[in-house]
Amino acid sequence: MPIVEITKKRIARTYTIVWTIWITVQTFILTYIGLDFHQALIDSIVSNSLTAFLGIVLYNILQYYQPENDNFVYLRLWAFFLAVADIAIANEVLKHVFSYDTHYLFVLHQSLPIRLCFIFLMLGIITLLNWVRYYYLNVQETIERKADTEKMVREAELSKLRQQLQPHFLFNSLNSISALAGSKPEQARKMIQQLSDFLRGTLKKDDQQLVPLSDELQHLNLYLEIEKVRFGHRLNTEIYCDESLNALLLPSLLLQPIVENAIKFGLYDTTENVLIEIHTRQEKNELIVEVKNPYDSATAAPNKGTGFGLSSVQRRLYLLYARTDLLKTKAEEKHFSTTIHIPQP
Amino acid sequence: MIKVVLIDDEPLARSIVAEYLQTFSNIEIAQECTDGFEGMKAIAQHHPDLIFLDVQMPKINGFEMLELLEAPPAVIFTTAFDEFAMRAFEAHAIDYLLKPFSKERFDKAMEKWMKQKAAPQNTQALLEAVSSQQEEQHRVVVKTGSSIRIIPIHEVLYFEAYDDYVKIHTKDGYFLKKKTMQHFENTLDTGTFVRVHRSFIIQISQITKIDSADEVLLKNGVRVPLSRTGYTKLKAVLGL
Numbered sequence: 001m002p003i004v005e006i007t008k009k010r011i012a013r014t015y016t017i018v019w020t021i022w023i024t025v026q027t028f029i030l031t032y033i034g035l036d037f038h039q040a041l042i043d044s045i046v047s048n049s050l051t052a053f054l055g056i057v058l059y060n061i062l063q064y065y066q067p068e069n070d071n072f073v074y075l076r077l078w079a080f081f082l083a084v085a086d087i088a089i090a091n092e093v094l095k096h097v098f099s100y101d102t103h104y105l106f107v108l109h110q111s112l113p114i115r116l117c118f119i120f121l122m123l124g125i126i127t128l129l130n131w132v133r134y135y136y137l138n139v140q141e142t143i144e145r146k147a148d149t150e151k152m153v154r155e156a157e158l159s160k161l162r163q164q165l166q167p168h169f170l171f172n173s174l175n176s177i178s179a180l181a182g183s184k185p186e187q188a189r190k191m192i193q194q195l196s197d198f199l200r201g202t203l204k205k206d207d208q209q210l211v212p213l214s215d216e217l218q219h220l221n222l223y224l225e226i227e228k229v230r231f232g233h234r235l236n237t238e239i240y241c242d243e244s245l246n247a248l249l250l251p252s253l254l255l256q257p258i259v260e261n262a263i264k265f266g267l268y269d270t271t272e273n274v275l276i277e278i279h280t281r282q283e284k285n286e287l288i289v290e291v292k293n294p295y296d297s298a299t300a301a302p303n304k305g306t307g308f309g310l311s312s313v314q315r316r317l318y319l320l321y322a323r324t325d326l327l328k329t330k331a332e333e334k335h336f337s338t339t340i341h342i343p344q345p
Numbered sequence: 346m347i348k349v350v351l352i353d354d355e356p357l358a359r360s361i362v363a364e365y366l367q368t369f370s371n372i373e374i375a376q377e378c379t380d381g382f383e384g385m386k387a388i389a390q391h392h393p394d395l396i397f398l399d400v401q402m403p404k405i406n407g408f409e410m411l412e413l414l415e416a417p418p419a420v421i422f423t424t425a426f427d428e429f430a431m432r433a434f435e436a437h438a439i440d441y442l443l444k445p446f447s448k449e450r451f452d453k454a455m456e457k458w459m460k461q462k463a464a465p466q467n468t469q470a471l472l473e474a475v476s477s478q479q480e481e482q483h484r485v486v487v488k489t490g491s492s493i494r495i496i497p498i499h500e501v502l503y504f505e506a507y508d509d510y511v512k513i514h515t516k517d518g519y520f521l522k523k524k525t526m527q528h529f530e531n532t533l534d535t536g537t538f539v540r541v542h543r544s545f546i547i548q549i550s551q552i553t554k555i556d557s558a559d560e561v562l563l564k565n566g567v568r569v570p571l572s573r574t575g576y577t578k579l580k581a582v583l584g585l
Contacts, residue, residue: 172355175425175446178444179357179361182361231356232357269403270404271380271382271403
């Protein structure tokens with residue numbers, strides 16, 4: 001829908017032009033029915049400026065008060081009341097100005113009904129135009145709001161999907177299994193087992209659950225084994241974890257997206273063999289996990305570090321702990337590292 | 346003999362294509378490559394009749410690799426999941442195999458290729474469609490002599506039209522790429538780059554001074570002409 005911008009400046013300009021034209025027209029009409037030009041001009045200016053002023057008053061009232069459909073009667077009554085007040089004031093002023101001229105007073109008196117009708121009509125038109133304008137603005141706003149809401153819903157849905165599983169991973173793993181089935185059926189069977197265990201682990205856990213580090217690392221290992229089959233000797237991983245840390249808790253399935261991001265980053269940003277290091281340690285009351293991957297600082301896209309995987313991790317940490325400082329990334333010359341801090345209960 | 350090159354970063358993904366190809370007697374696998382760079386070298390060396398190309402690969406993806414080739418060979422794409430690429434393939438009737446694929450599906454793709462020997466202009470149209478639909482562009486891949494250079498988009502000072510090419514100016518000099526200005530205008534972030542003239546797109550942060558309504562001075566001392574609409578656009582972007 002094209003958006004026509006109706007600015008206040010444009011309204012004011014059009015309003016002034018319309019009234020100037022009408023003042024001119026009325027002057028000529030009055031001259032035509034026998035008033036002299038001087039009188040006709042003053043009459044026209046006085047009566048029309050007053051109506052124009054009341055029109056502005058109506059416009060301002062309608063800015064703050066929007067009538068519902070059934071309140072239109074009141075609005076018409078208002079317009080009528082304003083029209084009567086208008087004609088009374090104009091009548092008094094003009095009578096005072098031209099009190100010496102009986103012919104003018106006669107014409108003024110005779111034309112009162114038609115003047116009243118005209119003013120009422122004008123104020124009615126102004127009200128109607130105002131209503132149309134606000135209606136239009138309203139429709140526009142509704143359309144925009146609807147588009148915004150839809151976008152938000154879609155984004156939420158997308159990030160939920162991303163958190164679950166990357167289709168790339170699944171289909172490429174299946175492709176590897178398909179290749180192994182021909183040449184090394186034993187390995188194919190083993191990989192099917194690993195993939196099943198991994199998927200089962202993914203389905204079983206829910207977002208809120210806290211699990212011991214040892215469980216999480218076990219799950220991560222399944223994932224890494226599969227990735228190693230896919231990428232062969234290019235991918236190497238090293239996990240450093242002291243047994244004393246095994247019982248520390250962290251949100252389930254938190255590490256896999258981080259490692260997945262690191263692998264992608266490492267494998268797709270360089271052409272050499274890649275070593276992914278996972279370090280764990282405890283500091284005060286926090287479990288700290290650091291994932292390191294090689295990368296090429298010269299060609300890495302500037303925002304890649306906070307890619308889809310990481311932003312969903314960040315979001316989860318925020319939802320669980322109401323803190324935004326739990327995930328940190330650091331880019332060095334040859335290495336990129338992602339660190340998470342998990343407060344212990 | 347039909348010469349084939351396989352390009353995929355996953356060894357098992359290559360091995361299954363190789364396995365399926367064994368049933369064709371007249372086909373020879375000239376080389377297996379693990380990334381786009383190797384792929385380009387292999388194509389230059391062997392002039393294959395057909396390549397199997399993965400989309401997601403290290404450093405440069407399959408599309409970016411094809412873009413760098415003067416005369417791309419016939420391609421059968423292999424990809425695991427890429428809705429957007431699939432749409433592009435379908436639009437240009439280029440065959441693609443969704444991993445994992447069966448022998449039957451593979452044979453069908455081969456049969457189709459043998460029948461029509463997918464015309465190279467199809468590939469051109471595909472690349473055009475792919476790059477113009479892609480979201481914001483983060484980098485430009487160019488070829489200089491025999492090496493490939495990946496230029497992060499923020500390092501591009503300005504783009505200049507040059508016949509059928511675009512000159513991509515960086516602090517290390519310029520690189521040529523066979524693209525249209527229109528293409529860059531459509532894919533670049535409008536808050537970072539502005540097309541200020543029929544022949545020029547500049548990075549906004551490179552501007553030092555706008556001397557007059559028809560010239561802008563960049564940080565590296567280059568003066569870039571402004572067209573009338575370019576001047577208006579520039580003013581709008583800078584909030585003047």
